[in-house]
Amino acid sequence: MTDPGILQIGALVAAALLVGVSKMAVSGVGAISVALFAAVLPAKQSTGALLPLLLVGDVLAVSAYRRHADWPALLRLLPSVAAGVLLGAVFVARVDDAVMRRTIGVLLLTIVAHYLWQRRRTRTASGGSDTTGAPKGRTDTECGTASPGAPTARTQHGRALAFGLVAGFATMVANAGGPAMSLYLLSAGFTMLGFLGTAAWFFLIVNLVKLPFSVGLGLIDRNALVLDALLVLAVPVGAFLGRAAVNRIDQALFERLVLVFTTLSSVNLLR
Template identity: 70%
Template sequence: MSDLGVVSLGTLVFAALLVGVSKTAVSGVGALSVALFAAVLPARESTGVLLPLLLVGDVLAVRTYRAHTDWPTLLRLLPSVAVGVLLGAVFVAGTGDEAVRRTIGALLLTIVLHHLWRRGRARRAGDRDRGASAAAVPSGGPGAALEADTGRAAARDSGAAAGRRAYARTLFFGLVAGFATMVANAGGPAMSLYLLSAGFTMLGFLGTGAWFFLLVNLFKLPFSIGLGLLTPDGLALDAVLVCAVPVGALLGRALVRRIDQALFDRLVLLCTAASSLNLLR
């Protein structure tokens, strides 16, 4: 890695800067860092070099947004993420990552499209409900009580179904995020989509994501060492790049104060889609 040219080194410095921005502002930008590191360095080496920089960014993000963490959500996610990391470690040990990157890219792009479809369907349903409420006529008598009982029973059934869907969504996104982060440091898009679909505000998104990635990256650190992804040359390169991470974190903190929630959601989806297409290359 000592033979990196000026352009390649400058690209890595910019990618390290984006690591900081992604940790304190728009999470989806982190996937661009993954793409830039993989473009300059061999795939396996790139994941090893990037991991310590991600950990530095995670610590900065936790210090900034720790008051906004949703711990129940985090604790529900971690078991399935741990399983995903273990599966990813087994896969990396015996398989190249080109096919895996493309599979993850296709999966994440599908998730983005599904998320957009769900948002569109919810918007249309909301419009219909408002129209129905405006047209509704109050009623009384025994029939009204029967309708109320029926409505409560339907609500209970609907709540149970919603709980099962939420559990399945948590399991699915946890497995995908854990597997993707172990194989290609690409767990950010899956986590971003999960938090968006759960309706998190911008600060809740950043605070929960900060602790999530710190814990997950610490968990996968011994696996990365055991697989030979972390090397002395890689750590030497990290020593050169690490100063760019806090600079990016400061830029992200300044940026996040100027972004409203709707723009934040759009930026996360855009960055996730772009990174998914990159993984398909």
């Protein structure tokens, strides 16, 4: 790993701040952290260096939102996520940085396009009355549950299989599972705190599972840990800022921010 310059260090500090913000408030900005790390470091090295910072953010998020998780939703996701992580580990071992980065960019843009198409079809079916895209029913203060208008159990299981596989693959390849998970939770009708609590536990579990794979593939080494030691304090600062902002963001704006940041970061990965 080459020594980054001042501008590159600034970008990495910003990325670490955004890790904290993404874990506490707007999940979509986490994709920007992935893009910034990949812009400064080689793609594979960036994946290893970012993972320990994500784990710090996961611990902070779980401590804040642990009561809001929807465990049935998590249990539906985990089997397909595990399969995705295994596929991702094989993929990382076989491809170069450019292929890995572009594959993730295409994958994320496909997910965004699918979500937007799904939302448009839902609005058309309801006569266009739902103009915000915000889930109806339960309030944001209720614990980890989807709103009453959420998809049926059969549909949820199908989505869990597809999105779990994509999220597991993307998170192993480039720490980019956040957008897939975010879009799954949005499409399932989760309110804001249910979204954040379920995502917090999901990524703590998944990132811990990824850790031995990342070490075994050589993605996490001594240089990466030294860099993380310089950046780690930025994560709780970002978490504090995100926690302060989360109560000021309404559900419709929350969804739009997730989609916008996911799209921008995905386009950047195609370079």
